[in-house]
Amino acid sequence: MQFALILRKYLALAWLSLLPLGVHAWGVVGHRAVARIAENHLTPKARREIAALLGTETLPLVSTFPDEIRPYAEYKYTSPWHYINTAPGLSGAQYTAAITAMTEPNAYAALQQMMQQVKDPAKSKEERVFALKFIVHIVGDMHQPLHASQSGVQGGNQVAVKLQGKDLTCIAFGTAPSSITKA
Numbered sequence: 001m002q003f004a005l006i007l008r009k010y011l012a013l014a015w016l017s018l019l020p021l022g023v024h025a026w027g028v029v030g031h032r033a034v035a036r037i038a039e040n041h042l043t044p045k046a047r048r049e050i051a052a053l054l055g056t057e058t059l060p061l062v063s064t065f066p067d068e069i070r071p072y073a074e075y076k077y078t079s080p081w082h083y084i085n086t087a088p089g090l091s092g093a094q095y096t097a098a099i100t101a102m103t104e105p106n107a108y109a110a111l112q113q114m115m116q117q118v119k120d121p122a123k124s125k126e127e128r129v130f131a132l133k134f135i136v137h138i139v140g141d142m143h144q145p146l147h148a149s150q151s152g153v154q155g156g157n158q159v160a161v162k163l164q165g166k167d168l169t170c171i172a173f174g175t176a177p178s179s180i181t182k183a
Helices: 002-024 026-040 044-054 065-069 073-082 092-101 107-119 125-142
Strands: 084-086 148-150 160-163 166-169 180-182
Touching: 026 125, 044 125, 065 073, 065 125, 073 107, 073 125, 084 092, 107 125
Parallel strands: 084 148
Antiparallel strands: 160 166, 160 180
């Protein structure tokens, strides 16, 4: 009985010590984990087609490409492709109706566009590779906190936080670890 209680305390402590790592880890680690899971579930045909596009690169390696190019002026148009914002409290049907009716750029619209582009044989290989890299990335973003959220959040870009007296946004820091207080 005493051993079980001590073991539970140590396991709880070990779990809590990992939380800050999990919060900081989404960026590269999170995107690569999602891409690795996807890679593990590919059909042989899909695996061959992806290899024909990417060559020696893998889905995990290309999964962060959209974040890497985002700061460059020629790719600023892709910024809204990293998130989708809707009104809070929607049912599943309402959510589907809301995202399919959106006219402004967002992750859902970009994902639909990139899926068409990667399948289009009239597109260049370069255009299809670009589309594939965004598909992998957007799927990862949609599983990240704040990237499929209520209006105004913009994937964490509009969530103000304070770190050691410095005003930031969640996205500027990465994600909100325990050392950040809401501004």
